[in-house]
Amino acid sequence: MPGFTSFRYNPLPDMDWKLIPEPELSAALEADIQRMLVAAFPNYVDFFNANSYWGSKPEYRLIAMQAGQPVAHLEFGFRRITVEDSAFEIAGIGAVAIHPKHQGRKLGKTMFSHLRDHLQQHTHVDFGFIGCHDEVAGFYAASGFTRVQQSVYSLNPDSQAWETFHGPTLIMPIHSSLEQWNSHGVIHLHGMPW
DSSP, rough: OOSSSSSOOOTTTTTTTEEEEEEOHHHHHHHHHHHHHHOGGGGGGGHHHSSSOSSOOOOOEEEEEEEEEEEEEEEEEEEEEEEEEEEEEEEEEEEEOOOGGGGGGSHHHHHHHHHHHHHHHOOSSEEEEOOOGGGGGGHHTHHHHHHHHEOOEEOOOOTOEEEOSSEEEEEESSSOOGSSSSSSSEOOOOOOOO
């Protein structure tokens, strides 16, 4: 899949947006991402001091850089999932963060706009997919996602046990419409979440 290092349209001109395949992520940049995640998620300092993602290993990182430092980040990977007798190709998204000093600048909306454009132009996925906590579900809804009222069955990265998640789950139409989503039954991720 083709990658890219910058975007033609940039409503925040002081930001340098990069899409980096995981094998090309340098150790130095990953350490910078970890520091940004620690700042964004102070309740998970110990975890992000040692990790730059949770769950499935990313295939790509989408990052906004300013003065050589990451200030916004998400990671994603691809998978075929099932909902009862329906199958969908998704881009599973995780580790979404905006540095606290840069929140309120619509970086999240811009980041998801860039992601959607890339997925539409360079992939065949049906939907973007994310699970989250209740307090941020509105942020994702405002960024182009739609909440689905379904549970998610996946492999917990911490316990290595198959579990059912009942929290907010949201999808973003890419090459399929919301009407094509199977809104009945449990969503089976066939692996770890992102």
